[in-house]
Amino acid sequence: MKSPPELTVKSPPELDDTETLAGRQGETRGGGTFEFLEGRKGDALIVAVRCQGKGEIKVSVRPVKVGFPLECADGEASTIYNEVRVAGAEKKGTVSVHGPSSVRWSMTIGRSA
Template identity: 45%
Template sequence: MEIRGGIKAGSLSVLVNCRGEGKLTVSVEPVGLSFPLECVDGEVSSTFNQLDLKSDRAHGTVRVTAPSRVRWAITVGR
């Protein structure tokens, strides 16, 4: 997913919820943020990460990789 308007200096937060058995990985480029979340069948797993960026990036993308049996929701805020 493209981050419309790019990534501005300041706080960038990423909240992910998932359900279903498997490992989910989130990456944010070009800032180099990447983190995993182990998802569990029958319950919701969550994680929250926040970065404080010193400079703007003209473009930004968030990528979620997970097995098809994993359902997920993501919120990205700045």
């Protein structure tokens, strides 16, 4: 029996077949900012983050003014999926990550109906 492949931050989190890609950021160390595409009215915004390394990163999403911290562990990659259904979630925007250089992360932004 094969064991599952090791989860790494080199590959951003995947979306499922019902979700649409709006943006993706490959492995990044410390902080960074990237843009994502607009969706259809009524779409939810999906923010999927994978991180590894000792420390906390803070994720901020504009224009929806949503943010959250994520504690990352040394030696193992972890992934968190957040789905946001608020006014303006269909608009294009930016994601900013602030964190120490000890943390590597990757991210996928998606849309769901």
